[in-house]
Amino acid sequence: MTTPTLLNWAVLGTGVIANEMASALAGMGRSLYGVCNRTYEKASVFAEKYGVKQVYPTYDALFSDPNVDVIYITTPHNTHYSFIKTALEHKKHVLAEKSITLNSRELEELTVLAREKNLVFAEAMTIWHMPLYKKLWELTEGGNLGRVQMITANFGSFKDYDMKNRFFNRSLAGGALLDIGVYALSAIRSFMEETPDQILSQMLPAPTGVDEQATILLKNKKGQMATAALSLHSKQPKRMMISCENAYIEIMEYPRADEAVITDAVTGKRTVIHEGNTADALKYELLDMESAVLNGERSVMKLDETRDVMAMMTALRKEWGLTYPEEE
Template sequence: MKTYNWGVLGCGVIANELALAMKNHNKKLYGVTNRTLSKAKDFAKKYEIENVYDSFEDMINDENIDIIYITTPHNTHINYIEKALNKGKNVLCEKSITLNSDELDKGMAIAKEKGLVLAEAMTEYHMPIYKELKKRIAEEKLGEVNLITLNFGSYKDYDMKNRFFNRNLAGGSMLDIGVYAISLARMFMKSKPNKVSSMVKYCETGVDEQASILLMNEEQQMATIMLSLHSKQPKRAMISCANGYIEVMEYPRGMKAVITYTDGEVEEIECGDTKNALWYEVEDMEETLTKGDDLMNREMTKDVMDIMTDIRKSWGMTYPEEE
């Protein structure tokens, strides 16, 4: 497979995980840039990265870079996506890939026009456990998927300047954690949900602190989702099928599933490693570029963004960039 040069924008938690994942697999980031240059230099020194750019523009003007990983806040994504794509760079962007469907459509249109890949860094699409579970379901022993139940709750202190609650940083449960739940639901549903209901509780800044979502598609598969940024819940997924149910804990980077069949048989499956979550993304992105097969689930990314956008519209909740 061709060797691809990666550049990363940002030096936060995800960027560190990306650099470490590459290091653990004998690969290095080619370059890094950050709003604060000193942080980029420290990051480069830590991970032995040869190229540090004074600005994002300098990075995208480097002809040697093939792929840029964007790790900045949600509301900055579309600006960087458009600039990178227009300079001929493939883009892997942290979730939520954009604020809304209009932004995503813009990015996808540019990528299509220029023959590039624009994808969301959604760990679930690449974790081996889900690829294995989809195979198991296809083998028909479990039967059809009927219902998916998803919880994701984190307890965050009520610091309204924190990005989780900050409207100016596109805070709220939907874009930060809901994207994981809706993406997993979509992955195990035969088609995009066409019926969506929801309820929301706001925090004082006007972003969604807590939400409940109900989805159903034409095949009448259903998903129920509970989200919270101020109430701890397990990150638990349950996929209920005709002949049994699957449970996955810590599902955004799941590696173990327990299947309980209706006859009482219990099967445990371990596949992949949580520590390699970012590496699986890198592998699938590079294989997509090399072979042309879409291992990045871009159509599902579009479906999920449409659902999130429609739900927020039904709430009447917007961000400053949308007003």
């Protein structure tokens, strides 16, 4: 799949994801048009590394550049709302890292603004764009595997117990839910016929008050159920299982997976499905975003599902009594 080189991308931030994004464009024979960072020196070094044409001295200079078509926002969660709003007001399409906003109120306001401006606005969630998932959705919706009954998703990372880093820092919207839980809930939502309307949970707070660990139970009106287990201080495999009536699907490293195993519930026969390439995860995101902008295929960006996931996360944090400074 190829897309004509018609869009000028700029990236806001120069961290890990920004580097992956620039590398993905380079692998497509492309280069970033612009970069902006809180520190101009870091932006300059980044630009030299990736052959970026424009280095902006201020955020306003980026947003005001008429040559920029799409802005990829890779800064911490708590900065997303203001950056996205400004970008949309300047008529830029926006792809924002997860978690796209802090809460549903922010997301709904920005969704309305994007619609008013006729702009594509989406979350950079790899699960929506990996070829493996597009194949698995076909299979589960096709009926041969039977109806999806139950889903489990685990995601555990071991982060050093430093309360100043972004993972545990409340002032940087830290916590397991917005950082890694968004993957689990997005993956779960993608295989459900309807969004869950019943949610139960348990949460263990870190000393800063953000969620260090959580277990979540979900159920929708069609009786489909799911569990998610999250941790920022204990390692566990990124493992997902989708249990259907006639088979079950197992996916390891599911945020960027390119392989799944389907096991027949009666015969035990295992079938390996391989689609896409994990290393190309950012490429798939960028191509789908460009297709949405250039060809009007906005459904590939899964904004409605993103809104469902944000609604779940907002409800969970309300239940936990967990807020961030920007919400108070």
